[in-house]
Amino acid sequence: MPEAMLAMRELHAWYGESHVLHGMSFEVGHGELVTLLGRNGSGRSTTLKSVLGLVDRRRGTLRLEGRDVLGLAPHRIARLGVGYCPEERGIFASLSTEENLRLPPRVGEGGMSVEEIYAMFPNLHERRNSPGTRLSGGEQQMLAMARILRTGARLLLLDEITEGLAPVIVKALGKAIEQLKSRGYTIVMADQNFRFAAPLADRHYVVERGQVAEVVRKDELSARMGMLHEYLGV
Amino acid sequence: MDEIFGIPTQALLGQLLLGLVNGSFYAMLSLGLAVIFGLLNIVNFAHGALYMVGAYVAWMALEYFGLDYWWALVLAPLVVGAFGILIERLLLRWLYQLDHLYGLLLTFGVALILEGTYRYFFGVSGQPYPVPDALMGATDLGFMVLPNYRAWVVAASLAVCLVTWYVIERTRLGAYLRAATENPRLVQAFGVNVPLLVTLTYGFGVALAAFAGVLAAPIIQVTPLMGSNLIIIVFAVVVIGGMGSILGSIFTGLGLGVIEGLTKVFYPEASSTVVFVIMAIVLLLRPAGLFGREK
Numbered sequence: 177m178p179e180a181m182l183a184m185r186e187l188h189a190w191y192g193e194s195h196v197l198h199g200m201s202f203e204v205g206h207g208e209l210v211t212l213l214g215r216n217g218s219g220r221s222t223t224l225k226s227v228l229g230l231v232d233r234r235r236g237t238l239r240l241e242g243r244d245v246l247g248l249a250p251h252r253i254a255r256l257g258v259g260y261c262p263e264e265r266g267i268f269a270s271l272s273t274e275e276n277l278r279l280p281p282r283v284g285e286g287g288m289s290v291e292e293i294y295a296m297f298p299n300l301h302e303r304r305n306s307p308g309t310r311l312s313g314g315e316q317q318m319l320a321m322a323r324i325l326r327t328g329a330r331l332l333l334l335d336e337i338t339e340g341l342a343p344v345i346v347k348a349l350g351k352a353i354e355q356l357k358s359r360g361y362t363i364v365m366a367d368q369n370f371r372f373a374a375p376l377a378d379r380h381y382v383v384e385r386g387q388v389a390e391v392v393r394k395d396e397l398s399a400r401m402g403m404l405h406e407y408l409g410v
Numbered sequence: 411m412d413e414i415f416g417i418p419t420q421a422l423l424g425q426l427l428l429g430l431v432n433g434s435f436y437a438m439l440s441l442g443l444a445v446i447f448g449l450l451n452i453v454n455f456a457h458g459a460l461y462m463v464g465a466y467v468a469w470m471a472l473e474y475f476g477l478d479y480w481w482a483l484v485l486a487p488l489v490v491g492a493f494g495i496l497i498e499r500l501l502l503r504w505l506y507q508l509d510h511l512y513g514l515l516l517t518f519g520v521a522l523i524l525e526g527t528y529r530y531f532f533g534v535s536g537q538p539y540p541v542p543d544a545l546m547g548a549t550d551l552g553f554m555v556l557p558n559y560r561a562w563v564v565a566a567s568l569a570v571c572l573v574t575w576y577v578i579e580r581t582r583l584g585a586y587l588r589a590a591t592e593n594p595r596l597v598q599a600f601g602v603n604v605p606l607l608v609t610l611t612y613g614f615g616v617a618l619a620a621f622a623g624v625l626a627a628p629i630i631q632v633t634p635l636m637g638s639n640l641i642i643i644v645f646a647v648v649v650i651g652g653m654g655s656i657l658g659s660i661f662t663g664l665g666l667g668v669i670e671g672l673t674k675v676f677y678p679e680a681s682s683t684v685v686f687v688i689m690a691i692v693l694l695l696r697p698a699g700l701f702g703r704e705k
Contacts, residue, residue, distance in 0.1 A: 228599045230595055230599055249598070249603075249605070250595070251599075251601050251602055251603050251604065254599055254600055254601035260599045260600070262596060266593055268588065269592060270592060271588060275585050278582070278585070279585055279586070279589055279600065280600035280601060280602075281600065281601050281602060327600070327601070
């Protein structure tokens, strides 16, 4: 069996004194899409942040294509081909839309060109000279996604990308994600919007109190709906 | 036309030029402070001392190695910049998670150590530094006599400020700097080596101070306390302009220099306090400064 794109084993993570991940384990193979489901505060976002070392302290095992990356600085991990779309979107106010788009450095081969990205998100092209934070919520979300597609990152960590967005935009994002998957991107999504995530994912990890409570494969989804409802309260 | 408002034109223009020269120093120093504060969250109290070290590097280069002004203009920023990098790597990096106050106290301590060291070796009396030959003399513009060296100081510091502005606002490196000023962790998560960016920014900011020190050397006596005399005004300039705005620092620096110069003509008694009066008014009306953004 080939090495997983990303494998997290028994990972513990802390912000200051607060112990947030308690032995989190999951993995995602090349070209797969997995979701981290769970209630607020269950540790989904922290799991994504832990991959990049954006927490104060970590212990456990974290491998990117077989390579141990737990000791690396965040920028070194990103340089191995990881793209991160943060929950708060992280659009920079002092940069124009286009500067925001072009900000992340290239971390791998075969990223999309700015033209391709503008074709995928025409709104961004229209507003390329506006300050990034003047965009609408939906446009900012698209910008946050789009800017990591330019970099050639093959592993995308997407944190709550549908939060607070209108249904039509959520639909557009769903289409974009499908396209990315068919292009061979590996994707980890933390999302509360189960209906958005369900049809896209190969596997769901239900996260509860900083660890995985259940794993649900795509083909088991309908059979285990009841259990998911109970965990997620959807 | 020999008088304006009853003031001889030559005196008025002379003070205006002096104000512009002082304003150039304010602009260069407050620019460095603003860039450093933006990215490092450090109120760099050592800035004045490093400006003084820059002037001393020029003086020592000439005295001990026979290297002239033009050499010093390149050498002093490099030496002081390297020293700044050392300070950042060894001392400042431990303070980023803490309150501003710690950075302020530490850099204040560094300033005292530097000034004390230079006082120990050179005393408090000033060392004269010659104006370079190429910039000796003055040009008669018809309406006033313009000392060449002062014109050069204004031109050189404006050029340095504008290049700095261009790099920060218009280049990719500048985009990294602006983004990292807002959210360093995210920029690092994109693959940018932010710790290196922080180190280089501090080095660059203090190199600007050293450059200003070299420019100042032929105008004022090179003394260990030349920095602490200036830095208080520069901090007032930074407060008036608002931390973290590049063009704001430049305009405020030059503008306050000119206002100070004109005050010397019209009401000399207030010339040393006018900047602080303006600071108090600005703080009351716009606490974030004229060009600053509220955080």
